Amino acid sequence: MRTRTVGGVLSGALAVAALTAPAAGAVDSTGVKDIVVNGGKPVVIGVSGTVSVPVTMKVTGSHRTYRADAQLYHGGWTDSDAWVNSNKACGEHAGGGYTCKLTFAFTARKTVKKNSQAGPWSVYAHASGNADAEKVLDNAFRVVRAAKLTANASPEPVKKGKAITVTGALTRANWETGKYAGFTNQAVKLQFRKKGSSTYTTVKTVKSSSTGALKTSATASADGYWRWSFAGTSTTSTATAAGDYVDVQ
Structure with a gap:
Protein backbone atom coordinates (compact mmCIF):
# COMPACT_ATOMS: atom_id res chain seq x y z
CA MET A 1 0.00 0.00 0.00
CA ARG A 2 1.45 3.36 -1.03
CA THR A 3 1.76 6.10 1.61
CA ARG A 4 1.53 9.77 0.70
CA THR A 5 0.94 13.14 2.27
CA VAL A 6 -1.57 15.72 1.07
CA GLY A 7 -0.59 19.26 2.02
CA GLY A 8 1.22 18.03 5.10
CA VAL A 9 -2.08 16.95 6.71
CA LEU A 10 -3.15 13.62 5.28
CA SER A 11 -1.17 10.40 4.97
CA GLY A 12 -1.80 6.83 3.92
CA ALA A 13 -4.62 5.30 1.92
CA LEU A 14 -7.98 6.76 2.91
CA ALA A 15 -11.38 5.15 2.62
CA VAL A 16 -13.03 8.33 1.38
CA ALA A 17 -16.71 8.86 0.91
CA ALA A 18 -18.11 11.72 -1.12
CA LEU A 19 -18.31 13.74 2.09
CA THR A 20 -17.55 12.66 5.64
CA ALA A 21 -20.23 12.86 8.28
CA PRO A 22 -20.14 15.96 10.51
CA ALA A 23 -19.09 15.79 14.12
CA ALA A 24 -21.83 15.09 16.64
CA GLY A 25 -23.87 18.20 17.35
CA ALA A 26 -22.26 20.20 14.56
CA VAL A 27 -24.43 22.58 12.57
CA ASP A 28 -23.70 23.51 8.94
CA SER A 29 -20.48 21.51 8.94
CA THR A 30 -17.48 22.24 6.76
CA GLY A 31 -17.72 20.94 3.19
CA VAL A 32 -15.99 21.09 -0.20
CA LYS A 33 -17.72 21.27 -3.59
CA ASP A 34 -17.59 22.68 -7.14
CA ILE A 35 -14.02 21.54 -7.84
CA VAL A 36 -12.69 22.79 -11.20
CA VAL A 37 -9.29 21.77 -12.60
CA ASN A 38 -7.50 23.92 -15.21
CA GLY A 39 -10.67 25.81 -16.06
CA GLY A 40 -12.25 22.60 -17.33
CA LYS A 41 -9.62 22.12 -20.03
CA PRO A 42 -7.20 19.17 -20.43
CA VAL A 43 -3.70 19.58 -19.02
CA VAL A 44 -1.31 19.39 -21.98
CA ILE A 45 2.21 18.15 -21.28
CA GLY A 46 5.07 18.08 -23.78
CA VAL A 47 8.54 16.55 -23.39
CA SER A 48 10.11 19.34 -21.32
CA GLY A 49 9.20 22.16 -18.99
CA THR A 50 6.59 22.64 -16.27
CA VAL A 51 2.90 23.47 -16.65
CA SER A 52 1.10 25.39 -13.88
CA VAL A 53 -2.40 24.00 -13.31
CA PRO A 54 -4.97 26.05 -11.34
CA VAL A 55 -7.65 24.37 -9.25
CA THR A 56 -10.58 26.07 -7.54
CA MET A 57 -13.00 24.61 -5.02
CA LYS A 58 -15.65 26.06 -2.73
CA VAL A 59 -15.23 25.52 0.98
CA THR A 60 -18.61 25.79 2.71
CA GLY A 61 -19.95 26.05 6.25
CA SER A 62 -20.70 28.74 8.80
CA HIS A 63 -17.74 27.81 11.00
CA ARG A 64 -14.15 28.94 10.62
CA THR A 65 -12.00 26.69 8.42
CA TYR A 66 -8.32 26.20 9.16
CA ARG A 67 -6.98 24.56 6.05
CA ALA A 68 -8.08 23.36 2.61
CA ASP A 69 -6.03 21.44 0.09
CA ALA A 70 -6.23 18.82 -2.67
CA GLN A 71 -4.24 16.18 -4.51
CA LEU A 72 -4.43 15.25 -8.19
CA TYR A 73 -3.66 11.63 -9.04
CA HIS A 74 -3.75 8.98 -11.77
CA GLY A 75 -5.16 5.52 -11.08
CA GLY A 76 -6.92 4.41 -7.93
CA TRP A 77 -6.28 6.12 -4.60
CA THR A 78 -4.47 3.12 -3.12
CA ASP A 79 -2.64 2.13 -6.31
CA SER A 80 -2.04 5.44 -8.10
CA ASP A 81 1.12 5.65 -10.21
CA ALA A 82 1.34 9.46 -10.45
CA TRP A 83 0.19 12.31 -8.19
CA VAL A 84 0.72 16.01 -7.53
CA ASN A 85 0.26 18.06 -4.35
CA SER A 86 -0.56 21.77 -4.45
CA ASN A 87 2.22 24.33 -4.13
CA LYS A 88 0.44 25.95 -1.19
CA ALA A 89 -2.73 25.13 0.76
CA CYS A 90 -5.49 27.61 1.60
CA GLY A 91 -5.09 28.87 5.18
CA GLU A 92 -7.48 29.99 7.88
CA HIS A 93 -10.74 31.67 6.84
CA ALA A 94 -13.74 32.99 8.75
CA GLY A 95 -17.03 31.12 8.46
CA GLY A 96 -19.45 31.70 5.63
CA GLY A 97 -17.62 29.87 2.88
CA TYR A 98 -15.05 30.95 0.30
CA THR A 99 -13.34 29.84 -2.92
CA CYS A 100 -10.01 28.12 -2.34
CA LYS A 101 -7.55 28.65 -5.18
CA LEU A 102 -4.71 26.15 -5.52
CA THR A 103 -1.85 25.71 -7.99
CA PHE A 104 -0.25 22.43 -9.09
CA ALA A 105 2.98 22.02 -11.09
CA PHE A 106 3.12 19.28 -13.74
CA THR A 107 6.67 18.68 -14.96
CA ALA A 108 7.31 16.69 -18.12
CA ARG A 109 9.07 13.35 -17.52
CA LYS A 110 8.89 13.89 -13.76
CA THR A 111 5.24 14.23 -12.83
CA VAL A 112 4.34 12.07 -15.82
CA LYS A 113 6.91 9.45 -16.77
CA LYS A 114 4.86 6.87 -18.68
CA ASN A 115 2.64 7.35 -21.73
CA SER A 116 0.01 5.24 -19.97
CA GLN A 117 -0.43 8.09 -17.49
CA ALA A 118 -2.20 10.12 -20.18
CA GLY A 119 -5.99 10.17 -19.87
CA PRO A 120 -8.37 10.61 -16.92
CA TRP A 121 -7.05 11.84 -13.56
CA SER A 122 -8.89 12.19 -10.26
CA VAL A 123 -9.07 14.75 -7.44
CA TYR A 124 -9.00 14.27 -3.68
CA ALA A 125 -10.01 17.44 -1.78
CA HIS A 126 -9.95 18.14 1.94
CA ALA A 127 -11.05 20.94 4.25
CA SER A 128 -10.57 21.19 7.99
CA GLY A 129 -13.02 23.15 10.15
CA ASN A 130 -15.58 22.28 12.81
CA ALA A 131 -15.58 18.87 11.10
CA ASP A 132 -13.16 17.57 8.49
CA ALA A 133 -14.59 17.22 4.99
CA GLU A 134 -13.28 15.02 2.18
CA LYS A 135 -14.41 14.75 -1.41
CA VAL A 136 -13.24 12.54 -4.27
CA LEU A 137 -13.91 13.24 -7.95
CA ASP A 138 -13.00 10.24 -10.07
CA ASN A 139 -11.94 10.98 -13.66
CA ALA A 140 -12.34 14.69 -12.96
CA PHE A 141 -10.02 15.93 -15.72
CA ARG A 142 -7.58 14.72 -18.37
CA VAL A 143 -3.82 14.96 -18.71
CA VAL A 144 -2.80 14.58 -22.35
CA ARG A 145 0.30 14.26 -24.48
Whole structure:
Protein backbone atom coordinates (compact mmCIF):
# COMPACT_ATOMS: atom_id res chain seq x y z
CA MET A 1 0.00 0.00 0.00
CA ARG A 2 1.45 3.36 -1.03
CA THR A 3 1.76 6.10 1.61
CA ARG A 4 1.53 9.77 0.70
CA THR A 5 0.94 13.14 2.27
CA VAL A 6 -1.57 15.72 1.07
CA GLY A 7 -0.59 19.26 2.02
CA GLY A 8 1.22 18.03 5.10
CA VAL A 9 -2.08 16.95 6.71
CA LEU A 10 -3.15 13.62 5.28
CA SER A 11 -1.17 10.40 4.97
CA GLY A 12 -1.80 6.83 3.92
CA ALA A 13 -4.62 5.30 1.92
CA LEU A 14 -7.98 6.76 2.91
CA ALA A 15 -11.38 5.15 2.62
CA VAL A 16 -13.03 8.33 1.38
CA ALA A 17 -16.71 8.86 0.91
CA ALA A 18 -18.11 11.72 -1.12
CA LEU A 19 -18.31 13.74 2.09
CA THR A 20 -17.55 12.66 5.64
CA ALA A 21 -20.23 12.86 8.28
CA PRO A 22 -20.14 15.96 10.51
CA ALA A 23 -19.09 15.79 14.12
CA ALA A 24 -21.83 15.09 16.64
CA GLY A 25 -23.87 18.20 17.35
CA ALA A 26 -22.26 20.20 14.56
CA VAL A 27 -24.43 22.58 12.57
CA ASP A 28 -23.70 23.51 8.94
CA SER A 29 -20.48 21.51 8.94
CA THR A 30 -17.48 22.24 6.76
CA GLY A 31 -17.72 20.94 3.19
CA VAL A 32 -15.99 21.09 -0.20
CA LYS A 33 -17.72 21.27 -3.59
CA ASP A 34 -17.59 22.68 -7.14
CA ILE A 35 -14.02 21.54 -7.84
CA VAL A 36 -12.69 22.79 -11.20
CA VAL A 37 -9.29 21.77 -12.60
CA ASN A 38 -7.50 23.92 -15.21
CA GLY A 39 -10.67 25.81 -16.06
CA GLY A 40 -12.25 22.60 -17.33
CA LYS A 41 -9.62 22.12 -20.03
CA PRO A 42 -7.20 19.17 -20.43
CA VAL A 43 -3.70 19.58 -19.02
CA VAL A 44 -1.31 19.39 -21.98
CA ILE A 45 2.21 18.15 -21.28
CA GLY A 46 5.07 18.08 -23.78
CA VAL A 47 8.54 16.55 -23.39
CA SER A 48 10.11 19.34 -21.32
CA GLY A 49 9.20 22.16 -18.99
CA THR A 50 6.59 22.64 -16.27
CA VAL A 51 2.90 23.47 -16.65
CA SER A 52 1.10 25.39 -13.88
CA VAL A 53 -2.40 24.00 -13.31
CA PRO A 54 -4.97 26.05 -11.34
CA VAL A 55 -7.65 24.37 -9.25
CA THR A 56 -10.58 26.07 -7.54
CA MET A 57 -13.00 24.61 -5.02
CA LYS A 58 -15.65 26.06 -2.73
CA VAL A 59 -15.23 25.52 0.98
CA THR A 60 -18.61 25.79 2.71
CA GLY A 61 -19.95 26.05 6.25
CA SER A 62 -20.70 28.74 8.80
CA HIS A 63 -17.74 27.81 11.00
CA ARG A 64 -14.15 28.94 10.62
CA THR A 65 -12.00 26.69 8.42
CA TYR A 66 -8.32 26.20 9.16
CA ARG A 67 -6.98 24.56 6.05
CA ALA A 68 -8.08 23.36 2.61
CA ASP A 69 -6.03 21.44 0.09
CA ALA A 70 -6.23 18.82 -2.67
CA GLN A 71 -4.24 16.18 -4.51
CA LEU A 72 -4.43 15.25 -8.19
CA TYR A 73 -3.66 11.63 -9.04
CA HIS A 74 -3.75 8.98 -11.77
CA GLY A 75 -5.16 5.52 -11.08
CA GLY A 76 -6.92 4.41 -7.93
CA TRP A 77 -6.28 6.12 -4.60
CA THR A 78 -4.47 3.12 -3.12
CA ASP A 79 -2.64 2.13 -6.31
CA SER A 80 -2.04 5.44 -8.10
CA ASP A 81 1.12 5.65 -10.21
CA ALA A 82 1.34 9.46 -10.45
CA TRP A 83 0.19 12.31 -8.19
CA VAL A 84 0.72 16.01 -7.53
CA ASN A 85 0.26 18.06 -4.35
CA SER A 86 -0.56 21.77 -4.45
CA ASN A 87 2.22 24.33 -4.13
CA LYS A 88 0.44 25.95 -1.19
CA ALA A 89 -2.73 25.13 0.76
CA CYS A 90 -5.49 27.61 1.60
CA GLY A 91 -5.09 28.87 5.18
CA GLU A 92 -7.48 29.99 7.88
CA HIS A 93 -10.74 31.67 6.84
CA ALA A 94 -13.74 32.99 8.75
CA GLY A 95 -17.03 31.12 8.46
CA GLY A 96 -19.45 31.70 5.63
CA GLY A 97 -17.62 29.87 2.88
CA TYR A 98 -15.05 30.95 0.30
CA THR A 99 -13.34 29.84 -2.92
CA CYS A 100 -10.01 28.12 -2.34
CA LYS A 101 -7.55 28.65 -5.18
CA LEU A 102 -4.71 26.15 -5.52
CA THR A 103 -1.85 25.71 -7.99
CA PHE A 104 -0.25 22.43 -9.09
CA ALA A 105 2.98 22.02 -11.09
CA PHE A 106 3.12 19.28 -13.74
CA THR A 107 6.67 18.68 -14.96
CA ALA A 108 7.31 16.69 -18.12
CA ARG A 109 9.07 13.35 -17.52
CA LYS A 110 8.89 13.89 -13.76
CA THR A 111 5.24 14.23 -12.83
CA VAL A 112 4.34 12.07 -15.82
CA LYS A 113 6.91 9.45 -16.77
CA LYS A 114 4.86 6.87 -18.68
CA ASN A 115 2.64 7.35 -21.73
CA SER A 116 0.01 5.24 -19.97
CA GLN A 117 -0.43 8.09 -17.49
CA ALA A 118 -2.20 10.12 -20.18
CA GLY A 119 -5.99 10.17 -19.87
CA PRO A 120 -8.37 10.61 -16.92
CA TRP A 121 -7.05 11.84 -13.56
CA SER A 122 -8.89 12.19 -10.26
CA VAL A 123 -9.07 14.75 -7.44
CA TYR A 124 -9.00 14.27 -3.68
CA ALA A 125 -10.01 17.44 -1.78
CA HIS A 126 -9.95 18.14 1.94
CA ALA A 127 -11.05 20.94 4.25
CA SER A 128 -10.57 21.19 7.99
CA GLY A 129 -13.02 23.15 10.15
CA ASN A 130 -15.58 22.28 12.81
CA ALA A 131 -15.58 18.87 11.10
CA ASP A 132 -13.16 17.57 8.49
CA ALA A 133 -14.59 17.22 4.99
CA GLU A 134 -13.28 15.02 2.18
CA LYS A 135 -14.41 14.75 -1.41
CA VAL A 136 -13.24 12.54 -4.27
CA LEU A 137 -13.91 13.24 -7.95
CA ASP A 138 -13.00 10.24 -10.07
CA ASN A 139 -11.94 10.98 -13.66
CA ALA A 140 -12.34 14.69 -12.96
CA PHE A 141 -10.02 15.93 -15.72
CA ARG A 142 -7.58 14.72 -18.37
CA VAL A 143 -3.82 14.96 -18.71
CA VAL A 144 -2.80 14.58 -22.35
CA ARG A 145 0.30 14.26 -24.48
CA ALA A 146 1.06 17.39 -26.52
CA ALA A 147 0.63 17.10 -30.30
CA LYS A 148 2.28 19.11 -33.08
CA LEU A 149 1.41 19.68 -36.74
CA THR A 150 3.35 21.12 -39.68
CA ALA A 151 2.08 22.13 -43.12
CA ASN A 152 3.65 22.95 -46.49
CA ALA A 153 1.77 23.72 -49.70
CA SER A 154 3.49 23.74 -53.11
CA PRO A 155 4.18 24.85 -55.77
CA GLU A 156 4.26 28.53 -54.91
CA PRO A 157 3.04 30.38 -56.92
CA VAL A 158 0.57 28.21 -58.85
CA LYS A 159 -1.75 28.81 -61.76
CA LYS A 160 -5.45 29.05 -60.98
CA GLY A 161 -7.23 25.72 -61.36
CA LYS A 162 -4.04 23.70 -61.07
CA ALA A 163 -3.31 21.20 -58.31
CA ILE A 164 -1.20 21.89 -55.28
CA THR A 165 0.31 19.32 -52.93
CA VAL A 166 -0.05 19.84 -49.20
CA THR A 167 2.25 17.87 -46.93
CA GLY A 168 2.90 17.85 -43.21
CA ALA A 169 3.46 15.69 -40.15
CA LEU A 170 1.48 14.90 -37.02
CA THR A 171 3.64 14.12 -33.98
CA ARG A 172 3.00 13.80 -30.26
CA ALA A 173 5.06 13.82 -27.08
CA ASN A 174 6.51 10.54 -25.89
CA TRP A 175 6.98 10.95 -22.12
CA GLU A 176 9.16 7.85 -21.95
CA THR A 177 11.75 8.87 -24.57
CA GLY A 178 11.54 12.65 -24.17
CA LYS A 179 10.98 13.11 -27.92
CA TYR A 180 8.11 13.77 -30.33
CA ALA A 181 7.19 10.83 -32.55
CA GLY A 182 4.82 10.31 -35.46
CA PHE A 183 1.17 9.77 -34.49
CA THR A 184 -0.10 7.12 -36.89
CA ASN A 185 -3.46 6.45 -38.53
CA GLN A 186 -5.16 9.61 -37.27
CA ALA A 187 -7.83 11.64 -39.08
CA VAL A 188 -6.49 15.12 -39.86
CA LYS A 189 -8.42 17.87 -41.64
CA LEU A 190 -6.98 19.86 -44.53
CA GLN A 191 -8.31 23.41 -44.27
CA PHE A 192 -8.19 26.54 -46.47
CA ARG A 193 -8.62 30.23 -45.66
CA LYS A 194 -9.08 32.61 -48.56
CA LYS A 195 -6.99 35.79 -48.54
CA GLY A 196 -8.95 38.53 -46.77
CA SER A 197 -11.06 36.05 -44.79
CA SER A 198 -10.69 35.10 -41.13
CA THR A 199 -12.37 31.69 -41.44
CA TYR A 200 -10.86 28.34 -42.37
CA THR A 201 -13.01 25.79 -44.24
CA THR A 202 -12.35 22.06 -44.21
CA VAL A 203 -11.53 20.75 -47.69
CA LYS A 204 -10.99 17.07 -46.91
CA THR A 205 -9.88 14.65 -44.21
CA VAL A 206 -6.69 12.58 -44.52
CA LYS A 207 -5.25 9.77 -42.36
CA SER A 208 -1.69 10.13 -41.10
CA SER A 209 0.78 7.47 -42.29
CA SER A 210 2.74 4.94 -40.25
CA THR A 211 5.27 7.71 -39.54
CA GLY A 212 2.70 10.45 -38.92
CA ALA A 213 3.25 11.96 -42.39
CA LEU A 214 0.41 13.74 -44.22
CA LYS A 215 0.06 14.29 -47.97
CA THR A 216 -2.77 15.15 -50.32
CA SER A 217 -3.61 17.29 -53.34
CA ALA A 218 -6.16 20.06 -53.82
CA THR A 219 -7.20 22.54 -56.50
CA ALA A 220 -5.84 26.07 -56.21
CA SER A 221 -8.75 28.41 -56.91
CA ALA A 222 -7.73 31.56 -55.00
CA ASP A 223 -4.93 33.14 -53.00
CA GLY A 224 -4.95 31.89 -49.43
CA TYR A 225 -3.61 29.80 -46.59
CA TRP A 226 -3.51 26.01 -46.29
CA ARG A 227 -3.17 24.17 -42.98
CA TRP A 228 -3.77 20.89 -41.18
CA SER A 229 -6.00 20.59 -38.09
CA PHE A 230 -6.20 17.67 -35.62
CA ALA A 231 -9.09 17.30 -33.15
CA GLY A 232 -7.09 15.31 -30.59
CA THR A 233 -7.95 12.11 -28.72
CA SER A 234 -8.68 11.18 -25.12
CA THR A 235 -4.91 10.98 -24.48
CA THR A 236 -3.52 13.50 -26.99
CA SER A 237 -4.05 17.24 -27.38
CA THR A 238 -5.51 19.07 -30.34
CA ALA A 239 -3.06 20.60 -32.83
CA THR A 240 -3.26 23.11 -35.67
CA ALA A 241 -0.48 23.92 -38.12
CA ALA A 242 0.37 27.46 -39.10
CA GLY A 243 -1.22 28.35 -42.44
CA ASP A 244 1.05 28.20 -45.50
CA TYR A 245 0.24 30.94 -48.02
CA VAL A 246 -0.08 30.09 -51.71
CA ASP A 247 -0.19 32.80 -54.40
CA VAL A 248 -2.59 31.83 -57.21
CA GLN A 249 -1.95 33.50 -60.55
